Amino acid sequence: MDAQTIHGRLLERFGERIRAADLEAVDPWIEVSAASLPEVCLYLRDRLELRFNMLHCISGVDYFEGDPQRSAETGWQPHMQLLYHLSSLVYRHRLVLKVRLPRWKDGVAGELPEVPSVAHVWRTADWHEREVFDLSGVRFTGHPELRRILCPDDWEGHPLRKDYRAPDEYQGIRVR
Amino acid sequence: MSFERIDPDLVELDVGMDEILINVGPQHPGTHGVLRVLLRTDGELVLGAEPYIGYLHRCKEKIGENLTARQFIPYTDRLDYLAGMNMNLGWALVVEKLLGLEVPEKAKHLRVLMCELGRIASHLVAAAAMGLDLGSVTPFMYCFRERERIVDLFEAACGSRLTYNYITVGGVMADLPAGWLERCEAFCNEFEQVIPELHAVLTGNAIFIGRTAAIGVLSPETAIDFGCTGPVLRASGVDWDLRRDGEPIYTRLYDGYEFRVIAETEGTYPGAKRHPPVPQAAVVGDSWHRFYVRMLETVESLGLVRQAMARYRDSESPCGEPVKLTQKLPKGEAYLETEAPKGQMGFMVVGNGTAVPWRVRIRSSSFSNLSVLSELCRGGLVADVTAVIGSLDIVLGEVDR
Numbered sequence: 001m002d003a004q005t006i007h008g009r010l011l012e013r014f015g016e017r018i019r020a021a022d023l024e025a026v027d028p029w030i031e032v033s034a035a036s037l038p039e040v041c042l043y044l045r046d047r048l049e050l051r052f053n054m055l056h057c058i059s060g061v062d063y064f065e066g067d068p069q070r071s072a073e074t075g076w077q078p079h080m081q082l083l084y085h086l087s088s089l090v091y092r093h094r095l096v097l098k099v100r101l102p103r104w105k106d107g108v109a110g111e112l113p114e115v116p117s118v119a120h121v122w123r124t125a126d127w128h129e130r131e132v133f134d135l136s137g138v139r140f141t142g143h144p145e146l147r148r149i150l151c152p153d154d155w156e157g158h159p160l161r162k163d164y165r166a167p168d169e170y171q172g173i174r175v176r
Numbered sequence: 177m178s179f180e181r182i183d184p185d186l187v188e189l190d191v192g193m194d195e196i197l198i199n200v201g202p203q204h205p206g207t208h209g210v211l212r213v214l215l216r217t218d219g220e221l222v223l224g225a226e227p228y229i230g231y232l233h234r235c236k237e238k239i240g241e242n243l244t245a246r247q248f249i250p251y252t253d254r255l256d257y258l259a260g261m262n263m264n265l266g267w268a269l270v271v272e273k274l275l276g277l278e279v280p281e282k283a284k285h286l287r288v289l290m291c292e293l294g295r296i297a298s299h300l301v302a303a304a305a306m307g308l309d310l311g312s313v314t315p316f317m318y319c320f321r322e323r324e325r326i327v328d329l330f331e332a333a334c335g336s337r338l339t340y341n342y343i344t345v346g347g348v349m350a351d352l353p354a355g356w357l358e359r360c361e362a363f364c365n366e367f368e369q370v371i372p373e374l375h376a377v378l379t380g381n382a383i384f385i386g387r388t389a390a391i392g393v394l395s396p397e398t399a400i401d402f403g404c405t406g407p408v409l410r411a412s413g414v415d416w417d418l419r420r421d422g423e424p425i426y427t428r429l430y431d432g433y434e435f436r437v438i439a440e441t442e443g444t445y446p447g448a449k450r451h452p453p454v455p456q457a458a459v460v461g462d463s464w465h466r467f468y469v470r471m472l473e474t475v476e477s478l479g480l481v482r483q484a485m486a487r488y489r490d491s492e493s494p495c496g497e498p499v500k501l502t503q504k505l506p507k508g509e510a511y512l513e514t515e516a517p518k519g520q521m522g523f524m525v526v527g528n529g530t531a532v533p534w535r536v537r538i539r540s541s542s543f544s545n546l547s548v549l550s551e552l553c554r555g556g557l558v559a560d561v562t563a564v565i566g567s568l569d570i571v572l573g574e575v576d577r
Contacts, residue, residue, distance in 0.1 A: 026274060026510045053400050056513065057522050057539035074528075085511055085522070085539075089400060089416055094423075096511070124403030127547045135237070150230040150576060159235055160535075 001049065001093050003028035009050070014040060019100070029083070029096035034115045037099055038142075041121045044086065044095070052095065055122035056085040058129060060136030064103060064162040078103050080113055080138060101138065117143040135160040195223065200561070202231045208305060208565060209572030213549070217558055225553035225561055227546055232576035240536030245271045245525070246345050246501050248536065253339035255521075255538065256574040258301050261294035261330070262516040264343035270523040271345045273425050274510035275503070282488060283347040283496035284429050289484035290333070290343060292477040293360075296367075297326040298517035298569075299407075299470040299477075306467055306566035307378050310387045315377045322370055325363050332356055345503070347496015357485055364482055371475060379452045379471060388464040389457035392552035392564035396461070402551070403544035406519025408568060410439040411469045412461040418515035426514050433483050438472045440465070445472060463567035470569070502531045511537075518542050518569055538577050542570040 003023045007030055010018050017036040022029055032040045044052040064078045065071035071078075084097040105111040112133075117140040119125040129140040130149040137158030140146055148155060154171075157164050168176050201212040210231035216224040236255065240248050245267075252267045253260035265287055272279070279287075304319035327337045333352055334342040342349050378384050394404070396412040409416055417437040419430050436446040440460050445451065451472060458464040505527030513522040519541025526535035545568050552564045 026508055055403060056520070057511070057524070057537065059524055059535075059537040061509075061526055061535045061537075083509070083511075083524070083537075085524075089414065092421060122403070123398075123401045124544055124547070127543065135235075148230075150233040150235075152230070159238055 001091060003030075003095065006030070006044075006050065006093070006095060009047075010040065010043075013043060020098075027085075027094070027096050029098050031098040031100060034099050034101060037097075038116045038118055038121065040097070041084075041118045044097075045121055049091075051088045051090040052086040053089055054087050055118070055124045055128070056087060057083075058125060058132055059083045059085075060132040060138055060160065062103070062136060062160060062162045066163055080136065082115065082132070082138065084118075105139075112137050112139040114139045114141050116141050117146075119143055134158070137161055194218070198558070202228075208570055211546075211565075211570070211572055211575070213561065213565075215553075215558065215561065220557050220559075222553045222556050222558055222561060225550045227549055229543075229546070229572070229575050232572045234577065236577045237536050237538060240533060242532065244501055244531040245503060245505060245533060246499060248533075249344050250339060250341045252523075253341060254573055255540070255577060256298070256516060256518060256542070256571045257338060258571055259294045259298040259517045260338065260340045261290040261343060262298075262514065263521065264340060265291055266512070266514045266516065266521045266523050268343050268345045269425060269514060270510055270512040270525050271505070273423075273512050274505055274508065274525055274527055275345075275499070277346060277499070279347045279496045280493040282491040282493045285484050285488040285491060286348050286352070286495055287343055288429055288433065289360075289481060289488060290330070290340075290348075292480040292484065293326050293329065295477045295517045296474045296481075297323045299474045300326075302470050302517075302566075302569040303374065303378060303467065306388075306563075306569070307384070309562040309566040310384060312378070312381070312384065315374065318370065318374055318377060322367055325367075329356070329360055329363060332359065344498045346499040349498060351495045352488075357489070360481070360485060364478055367478060371471075374471065375452045379468065380455075385455045385457060385464060387560075388467060388563050388567065389455055389462060390459050391463045391556060391560045392567060393459055394461040394548065394552060398548065398551060399461070402548040404519070404548055405541050405544065406515065406517070407438075407466055407469045407473065408519060408545050408548075410437070411466040413440045415439040415441050418513060418520055422515065423512060426512065430480075432487070433480055435476045435480050438469050438476060447472075447475075451475075463563050466567040466569070504529065504531050505533060509535075513539065516541060518571060518574070519545055521574075540574045540577060542568075542572075542574045543577075546570050546575055 007021050017033045019031040044050050061081045063076055065074050080101040080103055082099040087094045101113040105113050129143050132138050133146055134148040134151050196217050198215040202210040212228040214226045252263040255263045300319040300323045304316040307315035331337045334340045394412050396414045399409050399412045507529050509526040511524040513520040521541050522539030524537035525533050528534040553561050
């Protein structure tokens, strides 16, 4: 099924909870609201004509430009973006789901933005969400065990945030 | 005085009273690198096996945000360092996908040639290490002897034995040196003779079968749910290979090539007559099948190498010009998965109009393949954990990135 048809189905079913789409992009994507993500994912996985049975990857992209001069040129407001790359081994179609999040919850610096977990839809999401939490700083609510996976448990900050500053010291050892 | 016989079932229940946590790794030869597995055991039974990873984490994705697309190629070599060529290809293709670039015919054949040699080398290491994990040292020597010859071929083509930086955005770094094809031809002919030897020391070996058959059985549903790919997925009977089923920019490389996807369908493997039979004890999705799929894939890859050499000889075009180091990337994102030896390796690149990507994302096949470990080990014996880890064929450079 092509991206147009899938987009049509989702619009019909979820209405305005489907925020935006670019079906002409290199990889066609559809943006959904954070709150409706698990519902949309279950729909995509379970509908007999869609059957998106494999989640390949969850990526977090931090859209934040620290330099005020360049920030004016970017044309976007600072935000976090999550990308879910899905495919169906049954019908061989692919789709990218996007979720737009604030960089910080309620605009309070240090409070991680939240999005519902989809670990109960695809088990792949378990480790991938832990990785996005660890490196990009997004809290997945309802995740069975959200803790760091690649960095040590006592690491501070989220390295793939654009305003991340590597620490000078870790456990008394100079690391810079 | 009379003795009461103890009901054997009661003993089992009694054992369940004391669980012991056993820490395996991160410095343990059976874990294929710096992997730590926390085993929850009850006597000889494994109740859970939780992997702890990150010991080799170098934050490659962050490094990618500070380099131009072509400068990142050498870093991809260090992901799956047993199949550097395939990693180069994954990154080169995704950048080409974003740029809308198509490489010339000759470069495509060179890429297929190198990647299939890389696949053979990687599968040989998988077989060698799996044998070694189960206490068999001879196959290790056999496999590394053959792999050494592939590494020599790579060295002759690009000057490097492990980290190649050969396949690059826009083509390949250099054409083949004189006499290379003859050396490769000789390797193919001799390797073909060795395959029965490898089958003799491992595939049909009664001890090896005893240690791997019906151990760590992975159902196709669980495999897909956990995002397992590559030989791990195909060994569960799922007929899925990106070289045939992937995105056009990748499958175009294999246009006109003849090869079979190795997966058991309708109770039999393709070309089963030419290979040792599947033992009675083995069930689809177990450790033995994961090993067997890799062994059969080396034969298919060998066929692809031969076809690639013939088509390389026939092609007239130049072998491609690498793009400028400062090639600007257009705005937008591209994601592409390729069939690396260990599974589907995905790269995402987000461009913002400059030469340096805004974001680089690496989807590792070993990462997802490893996440299923606890499911496979639960209910098995402690000694089977190494058999399962060996059969998953993970590389920690790729898991931790």
